[in-house]
Amino acid sequence: MDERFDAIVVGSGPAGTTAALCMAREGLKVIVLERGEYPGSKNLFGGVMYTAILGKLVPKFWNEAPVERYVAKRRFNLLSETSSVSFEFSTKDFSDPPHNNSFIALRARFDRWYAQKAAEAGALLVPETDVIDVIRKDGKVVGVRTQRSEGDIYADVVIAADGANSLVAKKAGLRSDFSSDRFTTGIKEIIELPKEVISQRFGLEGNEGAAVTFGGYPSGILCGGFIYTNKDSLSVGVTTYLHSLVENKMQVSDLLETFKKHPMVKPLIEGGRAREYGAHLIPEAAYKGKMCDDGILVIGDAASLLNPSPIFLEGTNLAMASGMYAAQTIKAAKEKGDFSRRSLDLYPQLLEKSFVMQDVTKYGKIPEFVTKNPQFLTDYPDLLCQSAKELFTLDERPKAEKKALVRKIMTQNSSSLKVARDLYKAYRNLL
Amino acid sequence: MNIEDKLLLIRFNSDQSAHIKLNKDLCVDCEERGCLYVCPVNAYQIEGNEMTFDWSACLECGACRIVCSRGALNWEYPRGGFGVCFRYG
Structure with a gap:
């Protein structure tokens, strides 16, 4: 030319x-x-x-x-094999354009x-x-x-x-x-479902959308799951550290299949028809x-x-x-x-x-943090689910006894001091 | 859903020649073989003691390039216009 x-x-x-x-x-x-x-x-x-x-x-x-839907709901789920502890933020405050500048696409x-x-x-x-x-x-x-x-x-x-x-x-x-401790891989499926079914399952109206993320399952792997609601399909996938897959000899496509079968995930995608499968690297480290x-x-x-x-x-x-x-x-x-x-x-x-380097500098060490502190993904989600289950199991024991039990569950792998320190670490590094 | 079924969902415009070249000799005594786990379409397979690679189903994610600790991959993208073509993405 x-x-x-x-x-x-x-x-x-x-x-x-x-x-x-x-x-x-x-x-x-x-x-x-x-x-x-x-x-x-x-x-x-x-x-x-x-x-x-x-x-x-x-x-x-x-x-x-x-664009598909705007984000009106964010739900963070921590999973054990059979349970989930969730935190959700939903709002009607973003219902007018520009919809908080957050669009699922x-x-x-x-x-x-x-x-x-x-x-x-x-x-x-x-x-x-x-x-x-x-x-x-x-x-x-x-x-x-x-x-x-x-x-x-x-x-x-x-x-x-x-x-x-x-x-x-x-x-x-x-x-x-380009090293494996600095990248995660994301793989996802597009799962087609009627618009009304999606709105019903995720509690959405009109062009509201939900960003739903999951941690703690499958256990032992440094991974997370996600579901984003498109208009008439769901983006369903997992992201995981490459080194964690290799260390656990876990095939990444099996990881996604296992995630999709979790009892808290399965009903959300049930009956849908897969339309596409894809993968992409995520450059997580600064x-x-x-x-x-x-x-x-x-x-x-x-x-x-x-x-x-x-x-x-x-x-x-x-x-x-x-x-x-x-x-x-x-x-x-x-x-x-x-x-x-x-x-x-x-x-x-x-x-x-700008916010760009300020955020990259603040959060770009997360891969190192998560790798050094796998307990946040491998232990705590399960311990939280066990604690919640204990707290809400109805029996004739007084609640004070339950509280002591929860404390025992949360500290079973360590000590109160370690848990308190971990909480502070999570707050400082992840938020 | 198995990989074979998933592959049917993806649009490919396959080129005649491989965009990723694998030097199999370097894989023989590789203990890690990370490529087997990170490839989203199981394009890497062990047959006997030989590593095989089917580039035609490659999603071009680059995970194998990052985990290969032996330098066994000459990793390039397919020629312009070839390879995976996402319709949703």
């Missing part, structure tokens, strides 16, 4: 599309390379699309974007729509194009090599927005932190690589910009924020005519000042 661009964006997920959209609106000449048949065709999440930034870029997007549909917005703004969107390497000149990144014939493309700057596996960031020498170098920036999952706290589970908003800051940085760099690392260093500075 003889044409030259201001910027090449590799990947058209939420991060890449946001960067392309913002740059195109500033009048920059942008090309977006997507390896899939269409944007979103390689993408998958739980999940919830967090849209605070999208709402600023595409006002009233909810009228046109293919399906990525193959959403990302396709969103990428079109960047194209409408003037970005050249080229699907079915895989980037196989970056092109360097005098040490600087000056373009990318694609598999197409005459497939070298040149630009002032390359944005690696190619997701959790980011081969672009790796090949450009910006990151090498990024150890470089955010930018001469002529290149890394954004979104490619830079592990994620909040893996089991309470929050955010990614799409961090992705869009990073895309926006990357675009601001490139605009400033273009005005100066300087795309060196020093000039592009504005990008990590903007991230640091």
Whole structure:
């Protein structure tokens, strides 16, 4: 390709599309390379699309974007083999747009729509194009090599927005932190059910949706389960640490099947028809690589910009924020005519000042924390269920005796002091 | 639901050649064999003492790339337009 661009964006997920959209609106000449048949065709999440930034870029997007339901209910379940202890937050306070900027979505549909917005703004969107390497000149990144014939493309700057596996960031020498203790894998099924059945089962009205997460089952594995309500299907899946699967010699697809059979999960998905099965990596640990170098920036999952706290589970908003800051940085760099690392260093500075790096810094150690403290997933859910069962088992014993029993159950593997310390640790690290 | 049935739900546009190249010799004395557990479609199988890999059912998640401790995988994405194509995602 003889044409030259201001910027090449590799990947058209939420991060890449946001960067392309913002740059195109500033009048920059942008090309977006997507390896899939269409944007979103390689993408998958739980999940919830967090849209605070999208709402600023595409006002009233909810009228046109293919979102499923907004999140009106969050339920956290801690499971034993036969019981569940839950915490739920439900509200009618988000029933008006923008619905707390939290929409359950399906990525193959959403990302396709969103990428079109960047194209409408003037970005050249080229699907079915895989980037196989970056092109360097005098040490600087000056373009990318694609598999197409005459497939070298040149630009002032390359944005690696190619997701959790980011081969672009790796090949450009910006990151090498791909180890199994830093990633979880998520696998999920789309299970079709009539809209009314979903609303009834989850206690929802209209376009209300539920984000339901599970911990503690199957026991012994560092994993979590989820169900998100789409309009007329459920996204049902598990996420788990790769090292935990290997250590327990547990096949990840068996993990999902076991989860689906739990007595508290089974009735929620009963009678549904599976429509799709998929998997994706989740870069949970804080990024150890470089955010930018001469002529290149890394954004979104490619830079592990994620909040893996089991309470929050955010990614799409961090992705869009990073895309926006990357675009601001490139605009400033273009005005100066300087795309060196020093000039592009504005990008990590903007991230640091925002919620993005503040949350990543706070929660990016969770993989290490959970691995060092497996009791939160392997012991406590079961102990809580046992305690609740003891408390609510009706017999002729006085309640004071029950309270003592609960204390005994909770401290059976340790001491009161250890439990109190664990509680504090969970509060500090996970919330 | 078994993997064979799940695979029928997924749209693939399979390429002629493998995008992930496996150096089987390195798998022979690998004790961990993490690939057997993390692959969502059981694409890695042991036949006798030989590791086999069916790339045509690959979901391109990258889990095998991350867990392989032997460096036995030359892991790339399929050519543009090929491989898995999610309709829901």
